[in-house]
Amino acid sequence: MSNKFRLKSLSVEGFRGVNQKITLMLNGKSTIVCGPNGVGKSSLLQAIEWGLFGWLPYISGGEFEQEDAIVNQFHSNELATVELILENPQTEFKIVRTREKSRWSRRKSLLTLELKDTTYDGTEAEEKTRELIGLTEDEFYASTYLHQEALRDFITGDINTRNEVIDKMLGTYSLTEITKGLPTTKLQRITRDLRERIQSLKASELSRLPAARSKLEDYKRELDSQKISEDELQRLHSHLHDLRTHIDDLADEVDVVITYEEPSKEDLAAIQKTIASLRKNLSEIEAKRFQRYDNIVNRVTALKSSKNQVNDLRERL
Secondary structure, three states: OHHHOEEEEEEEEOEOOEOOOEEEEOOOOOOOOOOOOOOOHHHHHHHHHHHHHOOOOOOOOHHHHHOOOOEOOOOOOOEEEEEEEEEOOOOEEEEEEEEEOOOOOOOOOEEEEEEOOEEEEHHHHHHHHHHHHOOOHHHHHHHOOOOHHHHHHHHHOOHHHHHHHHHHHHOOHHHHHHHHHOHHHHHHHHHHHHHHHHHHHHHHHHHHHHHHHHHHHHHHHHHHHOOOOHHHHHHHHHHHHHHHHHHHHHHHHOOOOOOOOOOOOOOHHHHHHHHHHHHHHHHHHHHHHHHHHHHHHHHHHHHHHHHHHHHHHHHHO
8 A cells, every 4th residue: 555554453243254243453464364264264355345445346246236245144233344443654544334234235335534533424534545545446456455356367267357357456457448448449359350250260161171072072982882873872762662662561550650761862871771770660560560469379379268168168067
């Protein structure tokens, strides 16, 4: 921070993951905060951030938009309170930011600033705080507070996300956003994107042509290797049609429903697929015929048994 302000003490209650009041006397010294997940380490850092500026720019999404993600859900008074005391060799001031629980997270908070014998409230307190620390929000995140989310995005994000993080760390993010919004810059970017897209499409189509030609040559070689002429393919197609008609008749006799696709007269692979399908159909018909034969045999056996029983009864009479 400018003027070398350091954090003397931090008091947090009812804010984010902190329910009961926590007070840390830091006395302007370097401090390491450690502990397992869920004990409130991030909440303490966010409390400093929120206390100074009244917002958490890295928090967004469902929780932040649909409910109050600032006030602790279990706080008895439903009130978030953060108190910061900052000091430098010349002066000391205290700020207290509070916020009542709401239906969502963007409700404004209330700030009070105590400097020497003067108390500031509301907008006046906000302006005086920024004047004292001498930093805007962007400058604060660029020079003082390195977010763990920023580190994560820099390590795991794509190139655009990394560039955005670097811009924020250097304090040039706002300038970059303004530049992107200029009409000429936007038009140049759109033109460049279109040209890259056209080149990509051309390269893609050109790469497909040799592959298609190669596949066509492979089909021709396969056809030549099997020494099957086009006339032979057509005759084979005709034979398949006749065979198909015969199989249909057999299927009707045994009540079997079969599917069939008419192959192309010039497609050897399709004809081979049809032959395999016909073989499968014949197997289904044979299985059905054997099933009907078994049923007939069982009925004949039952009739013979009944006849023998009737004859036996007649002899007894």
